[in-house]
Structure formats: structure tokens, C-alpha cells
Amino acid sequence: MQEDKAPMTSDHSKLKIPHVLTVAGSDSGAGAGIQADIKACAARGVYCSTVITAVTAQNTVGVQGVNVVPEDFVGEQLKSVLSDMEVDVVKTGMLPSIGIVNVLNQSLREFPVQALVVDPVMVSTSGDVLAGPSILAGFREDLLPLADIITPNLKEASALLGGQQLETVSDMRSAAKLLHDMGPRNVLVKGGDLPDSLDAVDVFFDGQDFYELRSSRIKTRNTHGTGCSLASCIAAELAKGSPMLQAVKVAKRHVESGLDYSKDFVIGNGVQGPFDLLFRLKSYAQNSWRQVGFNPNDLFLYAVTDSRMNKKWGRSITDAVGAAIEGGATIVQLREKDVETQGFLEAAKACLKICRSHGIPLLINDRIDVAIACDADGVHVGQSDMPARIARTLLGPEKIIGVSCKTPEQAHQAWIDGADYIGCGGVYPTNTKENNLTVGLDGLKAVCVASKLPVVAIGGISASNACSVMQIGVPNLKGVAVVSTLFDRESILTATRELHVVLQEAASMSVQRTH
Ligand SMILES: Cc1ncc(COP(=O)(O)OP(=O)(O)O)c(N)n1
Numbered sequence: 454m455q456e457d458k459a460p461m462t463s464d465h466s467k468l469k470i471p472h473v474l475t476v477a478g479s480d481s482g483a484g485a486g487i488q489a490d491i492k493a494c495a496a497r498g499v500y501c502s503t504v505i506t507a508v509t510a511q512n513t514v515g516v517q518g519v520n521v522v523p524e525d526f527v528g529e530q531l532k533s534v535l536s537d538m539e540v541d542v543v544k545t546g547m548l549p550s551i552g553i554v555n556v557l558n559q560s561l562r563e564f565p566v567q568a569l570v571v572d573p574v575m576v577s578t579s580g581d582v583l584a585g586p587s588i589l590a591g592f593r594e595d596l597l598p599l600a601d602i603i604t605p606n607l608k609e610a611s612a613l614l615g616g617q618q619l620e621t622v623s624d625m626r627s628a629a630k631l632l633h634d635m636g637p638r639n640v641l642v643k644g645g646d647l648p649d650s651l652d653a654v655d656v657f658f659d660g661q662d663f664y665e666l667r668s669s670r671i672k673t674r675n676t677h678g679t680g681c682s683l684a685s686c687i688a689a690e691l692a693k694g695s696p697m698l699q700a701v702k703v704a705k706r707h708v709e710s711g712l713d714y715s716k717d718f719v720i721g722n723g724v725q726g727p728f729d730l731l732f733r734l735k736s737y738a739q740n741s742w743r744q745v746g747f748n749p750n751d752l753f754l755y756a757v758t759d760s761r762m763n764k765k766w767g768r769s770i771t772d773a774v775g776a777a778i779e780g781g782a783t784i785v786q787l788r789e790k791d792v793e794t795q796g797f798l799e800a801a802k803a804c805l806k807i808c809r810s811h812g813i814p815l816l817i818n819d820r821i822d823v824a825i826a827c828d829a830d831g832v833h834v835g836q837s838d839m840p841a842r843i844a845r846t847l848l849g850p851e852k853i854i855g856v857s858c859k860t861p862e863q864a865h866q867a868w869i870d871g872a873d874y875i876g877c878g879g880v881y882p883t884n885t886k887e888n889n890l891t892v893g894l895d896g897l898k899a900v901c902v903a904s905k906l907p908v909v910a911i912g913g914i915s916a917s918n919a920c921s922v923m924q925i926g927v928p929n930l931k932g933v934a935v936v937s938t939l940f941d942r943e944s945i946l947t948a949t950r951e952l953h954v955v956l957q958e959a960a961s962m963s964v965q966r967t968h
């Protein structure tokens with residue numbers, strides 16, 4: 454059905470969203486089936502509509518029950534979607550009755566799509582039968598001839614071929630050829646269950662050439678839903694217009710990365726757990742996430758690191774951050790101006806561990822890429838860095854974004870761009886940042902008054918002037934950010950404690966004033 458390499462865009466719209474319709478069963482445990490398909494399509498950036506063929510009661514132990522959706526109602530769902538939406542690719546999973554295979558077949562003839570991906574689901578990965586032998590004839594006669602690709606595992610390929618034993622890569626090649634003779638334009642025989650194999654080998658056959666697609670086997674219990682996810686990723690790539698072999702390769706790479714990323718997850722008590730194709734769950738699995746969102750009071754004693762000062766005093770970044778936190782720092786920013794990317798990332802990962810263990814947010818100065826790579830709590834950007842609006846898009850809604858502002862106009866823009874706080878300064882002259890304009894206490898006050906956001910003051914602030922800064926009398930000034938006062942000192946711990954005492958005194962004085 455698919456014209457190879459043809460871009461799948463409609464004539465009338467440049468805004469066509471690639472669209473996969475999955476026709477499959479629901480998995481209550483959400484590792485496989487419809488739920489896996491939706492996640493896979495989301496992960497590949499493609500819209501996914503759904504026709505549910507069966508509802509399974511299922512978890513990581515196995516399949517406890519199956520309720521097949523009446524074929525008329527499967528037909529109704531198909532009609533609803535296909536008559537209204539511009540579907541590029543249909544992907545099939547669990548088709549539990551011959552009636553449903555027939556209904557699908559009729560719908561595809563009435564509403565042709567650009568490609569059909571058939572994952573001939575018969576047995577779940579836990580070994581439960583999801584489609585009996587009566588379906589085999591329907592698959593062979595009606596569905597395979599329409600398919601652009603079929604993606605059987607060894608058991609499914611064997612069943613489609615009447616019980617043929619498949620134990621070697623050579624057997625897989627023969628099976629791929631025989632299956633291709635049944636009508637699909639491409640065949641991917643998945644060798645995940647191949648005995649005695651260090652590699653995971655899949656055999657792809659396009660009717661002319663064989664490709665052995667190898668990757669190292671990932672040791673994990675979390676493989677539930679790999680078949681559904683792979684077929685959906687292939688469908689998603691085809692919907693975007695990829696040629697078949699490229700779609701298969703990209704899909705395999707995505708699923709392998711997902712398995713590797715999720716290999717230590719513990720979801721459910723059974724033998725086979727789900728995995729995460731969206732790459733979002735690891736921080737929970739490692740118990741390294743911050744439960745609370747941004748709290749403006751975290752700006753109270755804001756420690757900003759400096760690689761040059763650490764070098765001068767012969768300390769590691771982790772020792773410096775650890776001492777600042779012990780002394781009372783309430784938020785940390787890594788500002789490592791003369792460190793290479795790799796060193797910065799390593800430092801960020803190590804500091805994140807320390808900060809997380811104390812419940813202190815860690816922000817990264819300037820480098821959104823480093824913040825994303827180590828899953829830091831956010832970033833601080835200046836007026837000539839990555840614009841806050843773009844940083845927000847890259848980092849998502851939860852991460853903390855701070856923006857340097859010297860004027861009310863900049864403060865207004867930071868609010869519009871979705872920043873969480875403003876860093877305003879230099880309040881006093883500083884040697885830490887070259888050519889930095891000093892705004893003074895008046896400039897700080899003007900920014901605070903004009904701003905809807907919480908503000909932290911920065912620049913030349915020490916234990917001797919912090920009280921005057923905090924006493925300018927504006928409620929959204931939440932704290933001071935300091936570099937040399939903490940890090941250009943023999944004892945970071947003592948210096949941080951000193952500043953903490955001053956800030957607490959200033960806070961209690963302002964409480965007394967308001968009562
Ligand atoms: C809390 C805080 N406020 C201001 C700055 C300065 O950021 P920027 O203007 O981008 O300058 P550099 O720090 O990148 O030199 C900050 N880092 N932190």
C-alpha cells in the first residue's frame with residue numbers, strides 16, 4: 454500500500470500531523486497494547502488514535518482476563534476515526550476474533566491508508582494466548598496480503614508457518630522468505646527469544662535483500678510491550694514519511710534505548726515489567742527527584758559556584774557545594790565558566806547527588822544542554838544567553854528558570870517568557886563578573902517593584918551589606934546570591950554560616966517591622 458519514500462502529506466494542508474491509528478487490545482497494566490502504542494507514538498512525535506478490540510485484565514504477572522469487544526463495535530470505532538481523520542498508517546496488534554479481522558479488512562478497503570503495519574499478536578510475552586488458531590487463516594488470507602510490514606516474533610512466525618521450528622538465524626531468514634510469499638511487502642522476524650544468543654538479532658526481508666539487525670542484548674525483566682512498542686515506532690516513522698528500512702532501524706534503536714534506560718525499574722511484582730519509551734521515569738527509579746516545585750523562599754541564601762575560586766583554594770566542586778549546603782545555602786547554581794562540557798556535566802551529576810540528598814535545588818548557569826543531560830532542577834540565564842522562552846520550551850513546565858534583569862522592562866519580559874525568578878544586579882561592584890554594570894539598591898528596588906516574580910539580589914554582596922540589601926522593604930525580594938563571599942574564602946562552611954546568621958537577623962527584623 455505504501456509508495457516507498459513518498460512524503461505522507463496531504464495536498465490541502467502544510468500542517469498535516471503524522472497520524473497512526475492503532476487497532477489493538479487494552480492492557481490494564483499499560484505495558485503493552487493500546488497503551489504502549491499511544492506512548493510509542495507520543496515518543497516518536499506522532500498523533501495516535503485508537504480502536505480497541507479487547508479489554509484485558511493484565512499486569513506484570515500475566516493476563517487474568519480478556520473481554521472481546523463485539524465486532525460491530527470495532528467496526529463503529531474504525532468508521533468513526535477513518536471517516537473523519539486523515540490517518541496515514543494503521544498498525545494492528547491484538548485481533549482476537551476472525552470477525553474483527555474481517556471488519557478491519559473491510560474498513561481498510563473502504564478507507565485506504567498509506568501503510569499497514571501488522572504485529573501478529575497471538576501470545577503475550579507472559580505466554581498467555583491472545584488470539585487462537587482460528588485467527589491464523591484470517592491473518593494469512595486477509596491481512597498479510599495488505600500489509601506493508603509484518604513483525605512476528607519467533608513463536609508468531611512459527612504459528613503463521615504451521616508450526617515450523619525456528620531456532621537459528623538461518624531459520625529466521627527462511628521464515629522471513631516464506632512469510633513474504635504470503636503477501637506482505639516486508640517482513641521483520643524478531644529473534645528476541647532465540648536461544649543461546651548474546652546479541653538480539655532481528656531479520657528484515659524486503660523481498661530482495663535480507664538484513665540482520667543486531668544489537669547487544671539488554672539484561673532486564675522490563676520487556677513487557679516491546680513488540681507493540683516496536684511496531685508502533687515503525688508505524689510512526691512511516692507516518693512521518695521514512696522509507697521502510699530506515700523506519701525499522703530507528704524504531705529498533707528507540708526501543709533498545711528505552712529498555713536500557715528502564716532496565717532497573719521496579720513496577721509490579723511479576724516476572725515481566727513495563728519499560729519507558731518516553732525517558733521520563735528514571736529519576737523516580739533512582740529516588741533522585743525533587744518532590745516540590747519551585748519555592749521562592751529557596752532564594753534565601755543562593756550559592757553560586759566559581760571554578761576559578763575552587764582552583765585557587767585547591768578544592769573540588771563537590772567539596773565546595775557540600776560545605777555551602779552544610780553552612781545553610783538554600784539553593785545552588787553551578788557557574789563553571791572555564792570548564793569543558795564533559796567536565797561540567799560530570800560536576801553537575803556529582804553535585805546533583807549531593808543537592809538531592811539534602812533537598813536543595815541545583816540550577817545550571819547558562820547551559821540548558823547540561824541541565825537537560827543531568828536532569829538538574831533548572832537553569833539561570835542572562836540577557837545574552839538562551840532566551841528564557843526557548844529555555845522553557847526545552848526544559849518543560851516544571852523546571853526552574855531564573856533570568857538576570859537590570860531593568861523593569863527586562864523583568865516584565867522575564868515574566869512573559871515564563872521565568873520563575875529574577876536575579877537582579879550587580880547591586881554593588883564586583884570582581885567576579887567583568888564589565889558588569891552596577892544597578893545599586895535603587896536599581897534593585899525598581900526591578901522588584903515592577904516585577905510580579907520573586908527576586909534575588911546579586912553582585913558584591915557580603916555578610917556586612919546583606920542586611921541593607923534585604924531591608925529595602927519590598928516583599929518579593931527573597932534573598933541574596935553570592936559567589937566570592939562563600940567561595941573565595943578559606944572556610945566555605947564558616948562563610949556560609951556567617952551570611953546565614955545575617956540573613957536570618959534581617960528576616961526577623963522585617964517580621965518585627967510588619968507587626
Ligand atoms: C542568581 C543569578 N543572578 C544573576 C546571574 C548572572 O547571570 P548572567 O547575566 O547570565 O551572567 P553569568 O552568570 O552567566 O556571567 C547569575 N548567574 N545568577
Ligand SMILES: Cc1ncsc1CCOP(=O)(O)O
Pocket residue numbers: 878879880882883884885886889911912913914934935936937938
Ligand atoms: C554573576 C553575577 N551577575 C551579576 S554580579 C555577578 C557576580 C557576583 O559575584 P560576587 O558575589 O562575588 O560579587
Ligand SMILES: [Mg+2]
Pocket residue numbers: 818819833834835838
Ligand atoms: Mg549567563
